[in-house]
Amino acid sequence: MGQMIKVGMADLKVCKAPDNLTTIGLGSCIGIAMYDPVSKVTGLAHIMLPDSTAIRANSNIAKFADTGIQKLLDDMIKAGASKARIKAKIAGGAKMFDVGNSNMINVGERNAIASREKLKKLGIPLIAEDCGKNFGRTVEIYSESGEFLIKAVGRDTYKI
């Protein structure tokens, strides 16, 4: 049995089977899991915001969909993954509170859109996703199978 390695908020990590990756409590943030089924190199990013170019405080590249996904891909290739084989799954981007008077509130949806766009631009197929709604998600990506497990409070665990 490998280790379950934790990825924090605005953080990203890469591992190899038998190790696996998890991130806890994706609210409006997005968890981007990428894996290479042959080399079993796997990566997980926990991004908070869609666009690093829109913000002054952008020194942490793992905080943003655009720069975070790029870095995750680069790190995976360095660890032995082949770009042509890498597939992606994403989860999160919830609207935790239905407050309507601020454009920050829809940031979950904007995070999901930005993540899909960045993956498309990089040519990484997005093969499954579970985004939106109004609840937080804890996710686990398994390097051996590419299974992406999603846990939420008061709901059954499911995988995509």
Place this chain on the structure above:
Amino acid sequence: MSEKLSLEEINQKYPDVLREIGNIGAGNATTAIASMLSLRMNMSVPSVEFLPVEEMSTALGSEDAVIAGIMLGVSGDIGGSMMFLLDLPSAKNLANHMMSMMGGPPIAEEDFLDEEKSMMARSAIQEIGNIIAGAYLNAIASMTNLTITPTPPFVAFDTAASILSVPAIIFGSEGDNALLIRTEIDDEAIDERIRGYYFLMPEGDSYQKILSSLGLPV
């Protein structure tokens, strides 16, 4: 209009002002909730701290512990939002005080996780959030002579990390740090402790307006 000050710059220029806004708001909120629930409460001096947004998911303790989050928008002379957070034991204690006043049955902690069972508890927490946030904002409004109107509150019970992602994103889109106000309220009679946390998230030049209306040059 002057260049927008960051939270860090405001804190550097006027180190006591953010603390004082935290104190006065939290003090007023505690008095309001104590009088509504007829409790004898002691409030500790609120602590006001800056923390990097990356560390927010653990600001209240375990990141996967379920907490109650109450969020509302603010409009009027200033704009933005505020949040009031309670750990689950505190939410349960407050909700049960309210339920017993209304003659309802007490709620167990695990019932909060079940959407159907927790309907009453959720609306109790929503009402408590309404009173707390209203009192908090009233204190700031009367201190500054600004008109501050809250929207109705929204309640979520979820993992701390999920709920805290919301203020983390709002603060994170402006800078690297969040401003957290912690309060602890002790109920003298029943030896109960209620831990509450506030995030004030003024938008745009709202902080400047608050500082100017306090007579501070920005």
